[in-house]
Amino acid sequence: MSFVRWFVLFLLLAGIASAGFLYYIVLGNNVQTPTPDAQSYDLYIPTGATYQQVLDSLETKHILRNTTYFSWVAKMMKYGNKIYPGRYLIEPGTNNRALITKLRIGNQDPINYTINNIRTKEQLIVWTAQKLEVNANELATLLADTTFLRAKGLTPDNVIAIFMNDTYQFNWNTDASTFFNRMYKEYDKFWTDERKQLAANQKLNNFQAIALAAIVEEETAKNDEMDEIARLYLNRLAANMPLQADPTVKYAVGDFTLKRILHEHLAIQSPYNTYINTGLPPGPIRIPAKIAIDAVLHPADHNYVFMCAREDFSGYHNFAVTYEDHLINAHKYQDELDRQEAIRNQGGK
Helix, strand or coil: CCHHHHHHHHHHHHHHHHHHHHHHHHHCCECCCCCCCCCCEEEEECCCCCHHHHHHHHHHCCCCCCHHHHHHHHHHCCCCCCCCCEEEEECCCCEHHHHHHHHHCCCCCCEEEEECCCCCHHHHHHHHHHHCCCCHHHHHHHHHCHHHHHCCCCCCCCHHHHCCCEEEEECCCCCHHHHHHHHHHHHHHHCCHHHHHHHHHCCCCHHHHHHHHHHHHHHCCCHHHHHHHHHHHHHHHHCCCCCCCHHHHHHHHCCCCCCCCCHHHHCCCCCCCCCCCCCCCCCCCCCCCHHHHHHHHCCCCCCCCEEEECCCCCCCEEEECCHHHHHHHHHHHHHHHHHHHHHHHCCCC
């Protein structure tokens, strides 16, 4: 083979090697060096963000191994003309080309949004704004908009009933209206014809069943007791007796940490105070768990109308039909409280 042919072959091989090397260090360069303890990264791109803001976020989180290489690839792939907002999960070992492809087509990763142990609209709004891009003020306005809510058969008091305890997947860049519509759809899906009929069997509609379930859940941490407490309050409703549920007073006062309900608390003027108002409150005092709703839809069979915490401090309750029997149970509990206090005052002897 002549020298010229060898030289041409050499240049060709050198070009291929150079191209391969260029691909590796630029296109194929890992965003981060994968190591045994490497973790994935969450990149949040807000609505309206610019390319420079995306780059700044990547640099701030120390996601990029080489900013220059990333910028070269972004320019080559024309990333920056349109920025898609959202949450993007970046796995260890991801290279520049793969990451930019993901961002360029808006292939975002959903958020697991969980509703659990939330009592008020204010808590729900704060929690939602922390987990999603939802604007807290816009969501608060929406949940207080009587005209908007009336069109869906809702009020500012009972609207929190449409938010069901569960885990949902959302795109992070979700606005207040989209969030509300999704949650209303989930609520509507939960309330099947069968569940509506079960509520009707207890002379309740959907919102009343949820309001009662909220009281039941506040009254006990024992799931296997919920159906008994549900029946007790249904018995009171049927007899047109005040529910006299302490949790509703705590809600009316605005202090869920109250250990003792005093006479001044019982006298507070509020539609949520079930000591001075007959019937259910205008809305739920918490977002109840689905197990509490099921307890209301499938209550136990008994005729108790009184309950008192058990004297063994197990978290369960003693139930009674008559006020006289209720007083006996209450005295047992109080006597045990006094005995325990006396033991503490004696230094535990």
